[in-house]
Amino acid sequence: MPDISFEGITYDCAADETVLDSLTRHGVLLPSGCRSGSCHACKVKAIKGKPPVASQAGLREPLKEQNYFLACMCKPDEALEIALADASDKYSATVIEKSWLNDTVVRIRLTRPEGFNYRAGQFINLLRTSDQLARSYSLASIEGDDFLEVHIKRVPEGRMSNWLCDELQQDQEISFFGPSGSCFYVQGKAEQPLLLAGTGTGLAPLYGIARDAIRAGHTGPIQLFHASHGAEGLYYSSELEQLAAAHAQLTCTACVLQGDIPEGALSGAVDAAVVNRLGDLAGYRVFLCGDAPVVELMQRSFFFAGASMQDIYADAFSFTPAG
Ligand SMILES: Cc1cc2nc3c(=O)[nH]c(=O)nc-3n(C[C@H](O)[C@H](O)[C@H](O)COP(=O)(O)OP(=O)(O)OC[C@H]3O[C@@H](n4cnc5c(N)ncnc54)[C@H](O)[C@@H]3O)c2cc1C
Incomplete structure (x- = not known):
């Protein structure tokens, strides 16, 4: 031993x-x-x-x-x-805003520590210093924002998500490590069509990536799909509407698996709904985020619909099963 x-x-x-x-x-x-x-x-x-x-x-x-x-x-x-x-990627930030985006998702905005540079779509590891518990959260903000933004979904019995939702207070300091991840927009091929699809808080990095691509002068069509199990899991609908209204190349579509379908939203499994809507995905650059099984499903379906594996970037929100 x-x-x-x-x-x-x-x-x-x-x-x-x-x-x-x-x-x-x-x-x-x-x-x-x-x-x-x-x-x-x-x-x-x-x-x-x-x-x-x-x-x-x-x-x-x-x-x-x-x-x-x-x-x-x-x-x-x-x-x-x-x-x-060495702690060169450890930072400390202050909570400047907490607001609920729907019944289970809270938005937390943090001060942006000096020297912290990242690409929109990357994630940070928030740290609860009392017990060194760390969890990954994707950034919805972009380099040009003077704050960092994360969207936290409350997970039943979840140690970190419930602490962030209920106990972390405005003006409190929190440490984090990062940034990590390679699911972000890289400049070049400005006319290439982009497909961004995510479930739940998978919207956070996609919102950042869409804004980052637009800011970088991307001219090709950008199709963003926000999927949820039920309509109550959607959020940021008006922010997405406003962004699409301001940028002609961006189209945002919700997709709901079950229950009431909001006007304009697609219904059913997101991978099939996207392929139905867009058809051949050859030539698309694809960004996928959110629940790991759905991300894996989309990866497969979009590859079979013509997207090249090299053009698919994914951040699966994997977690450790209890026990
Ligand atoms: C790269 C990456 C990026 C991420 N980005 C985000 C983000 O932007 N926003 C966000 O809300 N989360 C994100 N996550 C998930 C996040 O890191 C945590 O896993 C999540 O908040 C649960 O942590 P917890 O401590 O509350 O739950 P834990 O205490 O770890 O788990 C409690 C119980 O819930 C189960 N569980 C944990 N997570 C889930 C889940 N998603 N679905 C069902 N059961 C679960 C566990 O197996 C356990 O039984 C990301 C994960 C990764 C790997």
């Missing part, structure tokens, strides 16, 4: 146990979020020993070379001495 040394103390790591699980078992709190390698909140550095290759998947090359790895993905095969990742 390889040992893990952290801040001068050595801990045992059971066979098949990750570094994160071992430290948690010993009462050591590291920042952590998804526990599946996607949010990078538990990134640490090996000062001695070599982390397994699998624990470095998704990290940029310079970080790999410096022996950074993800504690949640690391089942060590040799003793490791580790340190917290």
Whole structure:
């Protein structure tokens, strides 16, 4: 059983146990979020020993070379001495506004810390410092905004989402890491048609990406679809209407799976509804965000409808099942 040394103390790591699980078992709190390698909140550095290759998947090359790895993905095969990742991507911000967008989604606006640069559509990891709980939230704001904006959906029994919805107060400070993610608009091919589709709070990054593309001078058609299980899950309808009214190339369409269908909205599964509406997707650049199973479904359907895999950018809001 390889040992893990952290801040001068050595801990045992059971066979098949990750570094994160071992430290948690010993009462050591590291920042952590998804526990599946996607949010990078538990990134640490090996000062001695070599982390397994699998624990470095998704990290940029310079970080790999410096022996950074993800504690949640690391089942060590040799003793490791580790340190917290240097805090150069950790920021502190103040809550400047909290407002409800529908019954379950709250918008939080934060001050934008000096030196924090990001691309619209990327996500940050908000940190509850009392227990180092971290969760990823996508940015709905764009570089030109003087605030950061996130949309939080309340998850039943959810530790972070309920804390953010109910306890985090205006004027309170909150820490975050980031930015992360590669689901954002890159300038070039200004005439290429764009397809943005998301479920629930998947609208947050898409709203940012649409505004960013327009600001960058994108001239091709931009089709944004906001999907929800029921009409009550939709939000930002008037903001989307206003944005579309101001920019002729943008079309925003809601899509509802069940129940009452608002005027102008599509009904049924979003992947089929989009393909029905747009037909051949060859040549589209596609951005997909929100519930992981729906994002995966859309990825497949849009690929089969002609979109190239290389032109599909996705952020699935994956989470760790309880238990
Ligand atoms: C890249 C990325 C971007 C994200 N962006 C956003 C965003 O912009 N807005 C947003 O609201 N969320 C976003 N999420 C999801 C977010 O990070 C959290 O997973 C979510 O808020 C739940 O955290 P929690 O601590 O409240 O729930 P937990 O305490 O982790 O979970 C409580 C219980 O609910 C279950 N659960 C957790 N999430 C869900 C879910 N979505 N559906 C059903 N059951 C669930 C868990 O399995 C567990 O049983 C994103 C996730 C990722 C990976």
